[in-house]
Amino acid sequence: MKPTPPARRSRLVAVILSTIIPGLGQGWLGEWPRALGVFLATVTALGATLWYGKPGWLVIPAALWVWNVFDCLRLPRGAPLWLATLLWLGMAYGIGWQATEINPRAFIENSERARSVFRPMLEPDFFRLRTEVRQGWVEVEVPCSSAPPRAEHTVEAVTVRVSPDCASLNEALIVTVEGLWPNEPTQVFWSTPIGDIKLVGGQYNAMLLVTSDEAGKITALVRVPPSAQDAMPDPTLPLKHRVYVEQERKIGGIEISRNGGYILQGIYETLALALLTTTLGAVLALPLSFPAARNLMSGHAVTFFIYLVIRTILNILRSIEALIMAIIFVVIVGLGPFAGMLALTVHTVAALAKLYSEVVEGIDPGPIEAVRATGATWLQVVRFAVIPQIVPLFTALTIYRWDINVRMSTIIGFVGGGGIGYFLWQWLVLNDYRAVSSCFIAIAVVVLTLDTFSARVRERLG
């Protein structure tokens, strides 16, 4: 005897049940998997809409509710499943879109800012044309004391003379310079006792440029900048300001700019950091890889337990992003490259130990057997049958890891881990997008080079 066929049960009761709780009617009619599906779909749709506070999207759970009643009515054929699926996916997608605040308009609305970021990026600051500089200066008293010293000074060939020997704000001075390169533009500017550079061209807003004559002489009228005494505690106290003259001319060829030098330094630090962490990580991973190899440890319950423990720890460590680990280490050991090094090393140990142990698991027992059969000792078996099988792969994996570590240490530099990432971070904060783009280029070049190199080596070893 069969139990009461669900079909005999009242359709009306089922519909009422489904109207109260979605899926209940279907369940009452015996369609339990369907009931569960309908219930979960409606509840998750309703929950997501309420949680993210998007009342407009309540349309969808409502539609699903209606669909559910309709479905109950039409059982056993039911309402079209694709409709419910589409509704649910529409909800998930729509709310997901809003929750992640996807806003393509932001690109267009901020085009001005986008331009100010991208334009300088087109002129990366890495090289500059080689130049030489000829410079001279003289000290001038502002304001005048009772007996101002003579304002004349010679640096190498360049003699600068100012008359009168002292002045107050806005007063005119005659600057004469001898010994400059002939027929070259010469910059003239003011420097306060605390080293602030003041422009003296135009309305004190432009560099004063004077071209030297055949004999390498200039004569210029300079007014003491009105802001020359800003931030001076006592403006009546005579202090020594300076008038600078400077010529710069190209001598052909290019050289590395100042930021270019920093980038080289950063790249070197990053490569070294990555190398150090990789080596350290590999050394620590090596002894861990054997107890983490299933084929070596599955023989006995105790060894298998050790295997499970080590594998679990390694998996957990590996799943923590190195950057997050770096932040944790920053809290422990303080800001600086050491925190980054620790984080990368821990991550490297976990990753390499797993990869190494997979190599050990994949070892071919045949050669071991063959070498044992020749009467070799245990050490000889390891040397002639085990090491040749694992060393090339270990090496390949280690180089691959170095490759990864170079990329990771770039990011870790962001949290004060040193290296190129640290410079990049500073330039981003300073809005120096020319330096930022040279950084990008340098990182890309290094990563691509390493990538090719490690792929080559791995190909040869693999």
Place this chain on the structure above:
Amino acid sequence: MLPLSSHPAHPPGECPLLQVQNLTKVYPSGTVALKDVSFDVDDREFLVVIGLSGSGKSTLLRCINRLIEPTSGRVLWDGQDITAAAPAELRSIRRQIGMVFQQFNLVRRSSVLTNVLSGRLGYANPWLSLIGLWPPTERERAMRALERVGIADKVNERADALSGGQQQRVGVARALMQEPRLLLADEPIASLDPVLAHSILQYLEQLNKKDGITVICSLHFLDLVHRYATRVIGLKDGIKVFEGLPQEIDRKRFKEVYGEEAQEVRAASLEAA
């Protein structure tokens, strides 16, 4: 059981090279791979072990040099009990017993030379061998062994760059380095095509006839048994079901070994080769 009339008699007082006595192997999984197997092997014999897949051939060969520890029974080498030998003793017995494998068992990433030299480890200075230093005399010996099997020109290739037949010849050369008195060959030709199979077996035959090396070889093909064996042992489910001369093994006996349902495995192409 079969009549033992075919069993070669040896002069009284002189013991056979190898005696296998009541050998039994039970794997931890409970599989009984060998059950009370006994036989003797005389100097210069070419003994072939036949049997279906899973009948215990590999287990038997590996119990002889104790790559697998037998559960019970004894194996006597020149009257000395291998099964009771201490590690150092065992190693010095092993180096007199060369072994060739179905899957060649070469270190694929190492050079042919290194693979062949590894056959000499039982004789080598343990410390020098560990840093990979071999005296020139051993290198010459390796070259001679490779010349013997006709692949001296491959000496610096990586082992996995060689074809199957060439790899097995490296395997034979490696065994030759041991200057063995006994050669164990576990289905040495099962991974090779018939023509290559013959050439490998001819090397073994040459070693047997010219150099006087005793050979124990497991084989699948009956034709080959007739052609190369001086004596045959048949295994079925770990039990010795046949022992005798190759000519005694006809269709009927063959069915005993391979089971009623089995078709005779013929490799007609071999006859042509």
